[in-house]
Every structure is written in C-alpha cells, then in structure tokens.
Amino acid sequence: MAKSHSCKICFKENLTKDEIGATRKLIDKDAxxxxxxxxxxxxxxxxxxxxxEKIEEFKEEGCTLFK
Structure with a gap:
C-alpha cells in the first residue's frame, strides 16, 4: 500500500500524485x-x-514525477 502524505503547511491528508510531483519538480527533487x-x-x-496549468505542461512533456 502506498504511503499517504500530508501537506507540511496545512496538514491536508492524502496528497495527490500531482501535488507530490509538483513539490518535487518545483521545490526539491528529493523532497x-x-x-x-x-x-x-x-x-x-x-x-x-x-x-x-504548469502541471499539465509537465505531464505533456513526459515528466516522470507525475506518474
């Protein structure tokens, strides 16, 4: 079972792969x-x-952080 991640600011639970991917793409690849x-x-x-919109661009470019 995949680990559930929460937001480090507001503590929202069960972040999506897009939220995790965007953090890794835009903040730190090893976050x-x-x-x-x-x-x-x-x-x-x-x-x-x-x-x-930027996340969709990254997906269209084939960025593997969003898979």
Missing part, C-alpha cells in the same frame, strides 16, 4: 515533505490555476 496545491501556489506566489 520528503510536500505541499498541497493551495499551499504550493501560495508559497510560489502564483494562483492555483497557473500551477495546475
């Missing part, structure tokens, strides 16, 4: 603590929609 999409957008100073 052990992760952000939910809302906290990551706030941390990066962008909107959730901008972040979701």
């Amino acid at each position: 052990k603590e992760f952000f939910c999409i809302d906290c990551l957008a706030d941390y990066l100073g962008c909107t959730v929609d901008e972040l979701l």
Whole structure:
C-alpha cells in the first residue's frame, strides 16, 4: 500500500500524485515533505490555476514525477 502524505503547511491528508510531483519538480527533487496545491501556489506566489496549468505542461512533456 502506498504511503499517504500530508501537506507540511496545512496538514491536508492524502496528497495527490500531482501535488507530490509538483513539490518535487518545483521545490526539491528529493523532497520528503510536500505541499498541497493551495499551499504550493501560495508559497510560489502564483494562483492555483497557473500551477495546475504548469502541471499539465509537465505531464505533456513526459515528466516522470507525475506518474
């Protein structure tokens, strides 16, 4: 069974593979603590929609962090 991760800021439980992948892609490839999409957008100073758009771009490029 896969380990459940929670947000290091708001403690939201059961982060998605996109939230984990985005933290690894944009913050630290070897991250052990992760952000939910809302906290990551706030941390990066962008909107959730901008972040979701960027995640889709990474997926289309074939980034393996989102698989």
